[in-house]
């Protein structure tokens with residue numbers, strides 16, 4: 550969230566086909582109205598979403614995101630930016646990526662005030678430990694979005710925290726005004742003359758041993774952050790990808806045995822496990838299609854997945870008890886899945 554930017558979509562931009570039936574939808578989705586759009590920085594707009602009937606939005610925890618459905622089968626995930634105490638709206642920020650595959654471009658070009666969109670209930674893959682003696686928040690670019698509700702909660706709790714936020718230039722840095730109000734928030738710009746790099750190594754080294762550290766930003770930043778904090782307890786080190794350079798497995802040549810539906814299907818060369826499942830009519834949720842959001846996680850009963858995602862921990866991957874079907878493949882000739 551999290552601004553899992555521009556995930557999944559490779560087609561043309563289309564206007565969402567959404568009716569205007571009552572605000573709270575089936576299951577875990579709801580309809581929301583775009584109440585306000587604000588410019589935050591170059592290429593970054595914030596969108597304020599409200600219920601249709603004036604009720605409060607559902608509660609959420611810091612670090613949470615919502616999946617925004619742009620049309621059937623096309624979903625993007627965005628971190629909730631507002632203070633969790635503010636229940637009148639959800640605020641999300643959308644960075645219009647230059648290399649957009651459709652999601653952010655769609656929102657920037659198509660979404661208008663007053664329109665109705667469909668969103669999931671809040672999900673939290675980046676929860677904050679509120680008992681930490683000290684919290685270190687590290688954000689790169691649009692990765693600052695999940696940090697804002699975290700800061701709000703930490704302030705409410707009177708907790709010790711610090712934020713380190715790096716953006717390329719002041720023009721491209723969102724939410725600087727809100728962040729700059731806190732003396733324990735540091736902002737650096739690494740794309741301007743006289744700017745500075747974020748000292749990830751120094752930050753990791755100087756953080757107290759019992760601190761909880763959170764990082765959200767580009768893949769390279771997260772990889773470095775994880776490597777630098779290998780010596781800390783894994784439960785104290787938290788990351789969230791907003792995009793990934795996932796090498797998606799499309800080798801195919803293996804079978805999927807689906808125990809609940811009783812189907813056995815073959816994943817052909819050139820397709821993903823998710824492609825094969827959808828083609829076979831298996832109803833499976835997905836959002837990012839690049840192994841970062843966790844939506845497509847499926848339980849593995851037998852076989853060895855070829856894990857390609859950034860969602861499961863190393864321990865979870867080694868256990869081979871679940872697989873992210875959007876991007877992973879199989880090392881064995883067959884995977885038995887609990888679907």
Ligand code: FES
Nearest residue numbers: 836837838843875
């Ligand atoms: S759809 Fe996001 S991890 Fe697979």
